[in-house]
Amino acid sequence: MATTDVVPRESAGGMGHKRIVNDMSIQVATVNGSGSQSSNTVLLRSIFQMGVPVSGKNMFPSNIAGLPTWYTIRANKNGYIGRKKEIDFLVAMNPETAVEDTMSLAAGASVLYDEPLALHKLRDDVIFYSVPYDKLVAAVCPEAKLRKLVKNMVYVGVVAKLLTIDMAEVEKAIRKQFAKKVKAANLNLAAAQAGFEYAKANLEKRGAFYIERMDKTAGKIIVDGNSAAALGCMFAGCTVVTWYPITPSSSLVETMIEYMHEYRIGPDGKATFAIVQAEDELAAIGMVIGAGWAGARSMTATAGPGISLMSEFAGLAYYVEVPGVIWDIQRVGPSTGLPTRTSQGDILSTAFLSHGDTKNIMLFPCSVEECFSMATEAFNLAEQFQTLVFVMSDLDLGMNNWMADPFKYPETPIQRGKVLAKEDLDRLGSFARYKDVDGDGIGYRTLPGTSHPAAAYFARGSGHNEKAQYSERADDFENNMERLNRKFETARSFVPRPEITKGDNAGSEKTKIGIIAYGTSHWGLTESRDQLREEYKIETDYLRLRAYPFTREVHEFIEQHERVYVVEQNRDAQMLTLLKLDLKPELIGRLRSIAHITGLPLDARSITDELTSMEGK
Amino acid sequence: MATTTVEPGASTPGPKTNRIGLTVIDYKGGKTTLCAGCGHNAISERIIEAMYEMGVEPEMVIKPSGIGCSSKTPAYFLSRSHSFNAVHGRMPSVATGALLANRKLICIGVSGDGDTASIGIGQFVHLMRRNLPIIYIIEDNGVYGLTKGQFSATADLGSKLKTGVINDLPPIDTCALAIQLGATLVGRSFSGDKRQLSAMLKAAIAHKGTVMLDVVSPCVTFNDHEGSTKSYKYVKEHEEILQEVSFVPHFEDIDVEYDAGSTVQVTMHDGSRLNLRKLEEDYDPTDKIRAITRLTEAHDKGEVLTGIFFVNPEAPNFIDMLNVVDQPLTTLPDSMTRPGKEVLDAVMEELR
Numbered sequence: 021m022a023t024t025d026v027v028p029r030e031s032a033g034g035m036g037h038k039r040i041v042n043d044m045s046i047q048v049a050t051v052n053g054s055g056s057q058s059s060n061t062v063l064l065r066s067i068f069q070m071g072v073p074v075s076g077k078n079m080f081p082s083n084i085a086g087l088p089t090w091y092t093i094r095a096n097k098n099g100y101i102g103r104k105k106e107i108d109f110l111v112a113m114n115p116e117t118a119v120e121d122t123m124s125l126a127a128g129a130s131v132l133y134d135e136p137l138a139l140h141k142l143r144d145d146v147i148f149y150s151v152p153y154d155k156l157v158a159a160v161c162p163e164a165k166l167r168k169l170v171k172n173m174v175y176v177g178v179v180a181k182l183l184t185i186d187m188a189e190v191e192k193a194i195r196k197q198f199a200k201k202v203k204a205a206n207l208n209l210a211a212a213q214a215g216f217e218y219a220k221a222n223l224e225k226r227g228a229f230y231i232e233r234m235d236k237t238a239g240k241i242i243v244d245g246n247s248a249a250a251l252g253c254m255f256a257g258c259t260v261v262t263w264y265p266i267t268p269s270s271s272l273v274e275t276m277i278e279y280m281h282e283y284r285i286g287p288d289g290k291a292t293f294a295i296v297q298a299e300d301e302l303a304a305i306g307m308v309i310g311a312g313w314a315g316a317r318s319m320t321a322t323a324g325p326g327i328s329l330m331s332e333f334a335g336l337a338y339y340v341e342v343p344g345v346i347w348d349i350q351r352v353g354p355s356t357g358l359p360t361r362t363s364q365g366d367i368l369s370t371a372f373l374s375h376g377d378t379k380n381i382m383l384f385p386c387s388v389e390e391c392f393s394m395a396t397e398a399f400n401l402a403e404q405f406q407t408l409v410f411v412m413s414d415l416d417l418g419m420n421n422w423m424a425d426p427f428k429y430p431e432t433p434i435q436r437g438k439v440l441a442k443e444d445l446d447r448l449g450s451f452a453r454y455k456d457v458d459g460d461g462i463g464y465r466t467l468p469g470t471s472h473p474a475a476a477y478f479a480r481g482s483g484h485n486e487k488a489q490y491s492e493r494a495d496d497f498e499n500n501m502e503r504l505n506r507k508f509e510t511a512r513s514f515v516p517r518p519e520i521t522k523g524d525n526a527g528s529e530k531t532k533i534g535i536i537a538y539g540t541s542h543w544g545l546t547e548s549r550d551q552l553r554e555e556y557k558i559e560t561d562y563l564r565l566r567a568y569p570f571t572r573e574v575h576e577f578i579e580q581h582e583r584v585y586v587v588e589q590n591r592d593a594q595m596l597t598l599l600k601l602d603l604k605p606e607l608i609g610r611l612r613s614i615a616h617i618t619g620l621p622l623d624a625r626s627i628t629d630e631l632t633s634m635e636g637k
Numbered sequence: 638m639a640t641t642t643v644e645p646g647a648s649t650p651g652p653k654t655n656r657i658g659l660t661v662i663d664y665k666g667g668k669t670t671l672c673a674g675c676g677h678n679a680i681s682e683r684i685i686e687a688m689y690e691m692g693v694e695p696e697m698v699i700k701p702s703g704i705g706c707s708s709k710t711p712a713y714f715l716s717r718s719h720s721f722n723a724v725h726g727r728m729p730s731v732a733t734g735a736l737l738a739n740r741k742l743i744c745i746g747v748s749g750d751g752d753t754a755s756i757g758i759g760q761f762v763h764l765m766r767r768n769l770p771i772i773y774i775i776e777d778n779g780v781y782g783l784t785k786g787q788f789s790a791t792a793d794l795g796s797k798l799k800t801g802v803i804n805d806l807p808p809i810d811t812c813a814l815a816i817q818l819g820a821t822l823v824g825r826s827f828s829g830d831k832r833q834l835s836a837m838l839k840a841a842i843a844h845k846g847t848v849m850l851d852v853v854s855p856c857v858t859f860n861d862h863e864g865s866t867k868s869y870k871y872v873k874e875h876e877e878i879l880q881e882v883s884f885v886p887h888f889e890d891i892d893v894e895y896d897a898g899s900t901v902q903v904t905m906h907d908g909s910r911l912n913l914r915k916l917e918e919d920y921d922p923t924d925k926i927r928a929i930t931r932l933t934e935a936h937d938k939g940e941v942l943t944g945i946f947f948v949n950p951e952a953p954n955f956i957d958m959l960n961v962v963d964q965p966l967t968t969l970p971d972s973m974t975r976p977g978k979e980v981l982d983a984v985m986e987e988l989r
Contacts, residue, residue: 241988251984257974259966260737279984283976290962292973294737299763303730306723306760310701310734313721314742315967317974318734336724426985429978434971467967468699468719469739473663475696478712480722490712 042072042097044108044229046179049121051114053085055169058197058208059176060091064421065193066176066185067095068242071234075101076421077621082267082359088117095231098550101423102543103416103621108229109183111175112139113153122146130227132178147226149219151178156218160210173208177215182223183231187216241426245417246321248388249347250276251427252395253319254284257434258345260311260318261295262304267359268415269321269349301326305333308344312337313479315439315467317399321347324366325356327373327410334408335374336481338504341454341463343402343437345395346410349418352619361619362415364539367594370410371568377501379508382410382568383516385417386542390566392427396434397516403437405511406465414589416540416621438464445472453477453488454500461507508569515567518574523549523559531561533635534581536574538565538595540621541587547624548631555628556637565595570602578607585631587614589622656692656888664689666714676828676854677707677776681714683831684745684774687838688715691886698743699735703728703757705783707749707776707854726757729764732771733955739965740956743842744771751781754790754809761811765818765847767955772841772848773820775811776828778856779867786859791851793936797864811851813932816925816947821846821954823928824882824945827872828854833943836882836911840945843886843909846954853941872941879920879931879944880913905950913945922948 046063050056057078064076074095081087094104106126112118112133119142122131127145140148157171173194180190190212198205249272253261261280263273277295284292298304304320311318322330327348337344350366352358373380383398385391394411402409440451445466451474454463463486466475477488485496523531537545542564552558563577578584578599586596593613600608614630616622652660664685669678688695695717702708704725711720723731732746753761753775764773779792788796791811792804815823822844826834834852841848853872855861861868866875880901885891887908895902895912901922903911913922921927928946935942962969 239989241985243988251981255975255981257971259969259974260734262734262737283980284974286962286973288962290960292962292966292969294956294959294961294966296733296737296959298730299759302727303733303760303763306727306730307734307737309723310721310731310736311738312734313731314699314735314738315965316734316738318738332724333727340721426988427981429981430975434975466719467739468735469697469742469965469967471694471696473696473717476717476719478720478722480720481724482722 038228039230040228041230041232042095042234044095045104045106046093046095046109046111047107047121048091048111048175049114049117050089050091050172051116052080052083052087052089054172056089056091056113056172059172060093061421062173062190062193062197062212063176063179064093065196065242066180066189067093067231068237068423069189069192070186070231071237072097072231073099073101073236073423075423077103077416078420079620080360088114097234097236099236100543100547100624102547103623105623105625109179109227111179112137113172113175128228130182130229132175132182149178149182149223151175151215151218156214157211160214161207166207170207170211173211174215177212177217178219178223180212181216181219182225182227183229185231187213237423239426240423242421242423243388244271244419244421245385245388245391245413246272246349246419247275248391248427249395249411249413249418250279252392253345254279255430256317256396256399258317258319258399259293260308260316261293262298262307262318262320264298264301264304264322264326266301266323266326268351268419269323269326269347271419272321272347272349301329302333305330305344305346308346309333309337309342312342312344312402313340313468317403319345319347321349323349323351324353327366327370331374334380335376335378337408338374338378338380339376339481340479341406341465342479343406344408345398345402346408348410348412350412350414352617358619360415362540362589362621363617363619364412364414364541364589365594365617366412367588367590368597370412371598380408380410381405381511381515382412384412384538384566386539386564388417388422388424389427391417393430394516396430396432400432400435401511401515404435404514405462405507406437407507412539414540438462440464440466440470442470442472442475445470445474450474452486454484454503455486456503456506460510461503461505462510512569512571515569515571517571518566518577519564520573520577521562521564523561524553525559530580531559532582533558533560534577534584535560535562535587536565536577536584536595536599537562537587541589544622544624544627545587548627551624551628552631556632558632558635558637568598570599574599575603578603578610582610583612584610585612585614585634587622587627589617590615591617655689657694659689659695661685661689663717664695664715666716667712669710669713671706671709672858674857675706676778676856677710678713679828679831680774680776680834680852680854681710683834683838685714687835687842691839691842692888693743693842697741698745699732700745700747701728701732701735702747703749703752705749705752705781707747708752710747710776726752726755727760728752728757729760729773733764733767733769736769736771736956737959737961737966739967740961741965746771746773748773748775750775750777750779750789750791754811758790758809762814762818765815765820765849768819768821768846768952769955770845770847772850775851776854777811777851777867778854778860779865780856780860782856782859793866796866799859799862808936810932810936812849812946813929815847815849816928819847820849820947821949821952822848822945823947825851825853825943827876827941827943828852829869829872830943833878833882836884837945839884839886840882840905840909840911843905843907844950845906846950846952875939875941877935877940877942878916879942879946880915882945883912883914885910885912903948903950911945911948922946
């Protein structure tokens with residue numbers, strides 16, 4: 021099926037009348053396993069190198085080879101890097117989806133297709149370009165078995181010509197992509213040039229879309245969220261990583277393995293970390309908890325099905341009060357769901373993961389910068405609050421390439437929380453593990469191996485008193501649970517605060533509409549707020565949530581607005597539901613839900629359409 | 638057997654102390670809450686003795702356990718050691734994490750037959766594969782005690798519950814499984830055999846790899862009746878002892894004379910010696926296939942076979958394989974766990 025969920029619309033670009041510069045969506049439809057990822061990255065980088073803000077989104081199947089896959093590159097002069105619904109330029113390489121992909125385009129779009137597909141007969145309101153790929157690739161690639169891989173680089177050259185992308189940038193991007201593999205770089209460059217020359221000699225540009233140089237990417241980096249998180253964890257001082265492979269989280273740990281082996285080897289040539297591939301997610305979190313209890317900065321990365329499996333252990337960590345960081349790179353559930361598509365569907369289950377009155381701290385990164393910076397925050401919070409911290413990323417953020425400012429070196433020191441050393445015990449004589457000495461609900465702990473006869477305590481998931489002794493007494497149980505609640509309340513003041521962006525209400529009355537969003541919904545929403553302003557004269561204030569438990573600012577924001585739309589990527593308005601549990605009853609009625617889940621990243625138009633409809637516009 | 642003891646001073650005769658100056662009291666735990674006569678209590682006693690006699694620093698010991706009667710027992714020994722009574726069947730992962738974090742810790746994990754062979758079989762087999770330096774003890778009574786007497790997966794074929802229910806499924810032999818998967822010191826003992834169990838536990842403390850000890854430990858309340866194959870009476874009547882096990886720790890300068898024909902001597906990693914006087918002439922505890930064959934025969938004959946079935950003191954353990962720094966990861970200074978700004982700058986440059 022096609023990933024464009026739009027019906028044919030009125031002419032967008034016009035047939036060569038208008039000139040649309042640095043504002044387009046290019047979609048490449050291929051078969052997975054055909055090596056198109058390199059070609060798409062080269063195309064993305066070429067545009068980036070021309071100074072044009074760009075984003076790339078891979079829509080791929082849960083399969084290794086042979087099924088349809090789409091890669092969408094969005095170039096946008098305003099810096100909108102969320103998904104755009106409409107496709108302006110289709111590169112149709114996959115015979116299986118070519119017809120449906122072409123039929124779902126809006127009028128005025130362009131289609132570049134492999135000559136034998138003969139797509140031009142399908143419609144007369146889109147622009148067609150055909151290229152005899154096999155002929156071109158045969159000429160530049162004598163080795164028949166490599167042709168399949170090189171073929172995709174031909175379209176890069178053709179697209180460069182048709183969209184006026186500088187071939188010098190294409191060459192630079194190819195050299196970067198193939199780095200030290202000079203032969204492969206030369207071969208791919210020849211293929212791209214063959215495409216460019218063919219287009220120059222045979223194709224007449226008719227579409228309205230152009231890439232022109234600008235200066236909006238200077239100094240920026242391109243990276244995916246999982247790599248950013250991996251780097252963040254390395255700089256956060258993480259020492260134990262356990263994992264079980266699951267899409268879309270695997271690349272987080274795989275990238276971390278590479279970085280750690282490069283940058284975290286001690287002077288004696290030995291690792292300052294341990295990374296273990298566990299037998300399943302239960303073991304992965306069990307190891308995280310064992311390591312956290314013993315005093316390491318430990319983490320794992322997973323996705324929804326793994327979160328479900330970790331449920332029992334999460335309650336143990338909550339109740340025994342053991343630190344650990346869990347990255348949830350959310351994908352579409354329920355069950356196996358759509359394993360290679362994005363969602364924000366684990367919010368409620370993670371907030372209360374486990375039986376009994378378990379509550380967990382969650383962080384919501386929206387960008388690769390936050391994947392990096394929140395790693396340090398997550399580890400610090402986990403150790404300060406002696407509990408699990410879940411970092412709720414998603415597939416869109418984790419696996420796609422994003423343009424970003426270079427990451428800032430963490431300013432926050434590594435904070436290990438309340439840990440008593442031998443010297444402390446020498447002074448104190450003894451300690452009570454679960455006693456609320458400081459009134460913040462957080463007890464003091466000791467680590468195994470602390471050389472003091474009074475250091476040991478009995479960590480147990482069964483009922484216990486302040487001294488960590490087994491207890492079934494009603495008052496012990498109640499006091500302990502109340503203290504745990506106090507600890508969670510303390511966390512409200514320490515978790516990352518939301519980011520609030522006011523609408524433009526200079527000289528007018530206060531903005532009545534508030535919007536709450538989090539994670540990658542931010543990108544579509546930012547663009548939607550501009551659409552609301554420009555197309556509907558609707559001003560909105562926006563609060564981007566960054567953590568659970570909700571901080572004071574979240575309550576104030578809702579109090580300050582008549583209507584508050586909660587935008588998220590799930591069916592059941594999970595964050596809105598979580599907010600309801602936290603709000604004064606009279607404020608609950610202010611919340612409205614804009615919840616979307618298709619597996620594709622949330623786009624601006626969907627938000628705008630729904631919000632305006634609910635506003636009666 | 639002989640152990641070295643250190644007298645604190647001739648003029649002040651005090652209680653006996655071990656080589657690090659601690660008394661046996663320093664290795665005790667809380668008062669047991671298990672049933673009187675429970676085999677598990679005897680095992681706890683043996684652990685206390687072995688740790689004392691080996692002169693282990695109790696603060697360096699961790700005692701993870703799962704859920705069940707057996708998993709409660711870490712409360713009854715070594716109060717000066719950290720314990721972690723975790724979730725049912727998942728002690729291996731908690732222990733693994735703790736040892737990754739701090740490789741200096743000495744880990745004695747306690748589990749039961751239900752905790753290991755049913756709900757925990759997944760983590761158990763993977764623990765065995767890794768040869769993690771851990772002493773893994775199954776306190777094996779063939780029934781679930783805390784839930785009042787249902788069969789576990791180590792119950793023998795034909796064994797009878799108090800209610801008269803007959804077990805019609807074959808048992809999982811945790812020793813055979815451990816040997817096949819890579820554990821490097823594997824044995825079975827009986828909670829009532831003080832001498833054998835003590836020697837095995839001391840060898841376990843000296844070993845630097847996965848020790849898997851299945852200790853048959855009768856449940857006096859739910860599985861000690863006529864028809865049970867895990868009762869005191871049945872075990873005593875059907876026990877077949879493979880070798881006489883004795884242990885000489887590295888810090889004792891004792892030369893035990895032995896006849897190479899009748900005794901297998903194994904030198905442990907720390908220089909201690911494990912002596913196995915053969916009661917079955919052709920048994921070789923370094924031969925995996927022979928071990929598994931002998932265990933299979935024991936089941937066929939209805940024997941409760943005890944002894945050291947397999948030992949390999951030289952196999953690399955999991956922590957060594959990971960090439961982790963010598964000092965515990967838990968106490969590495971920030972300078973070793975957070976790379977400098979120049980590293981971030983270099984990575985950012987690559988991503989431009």
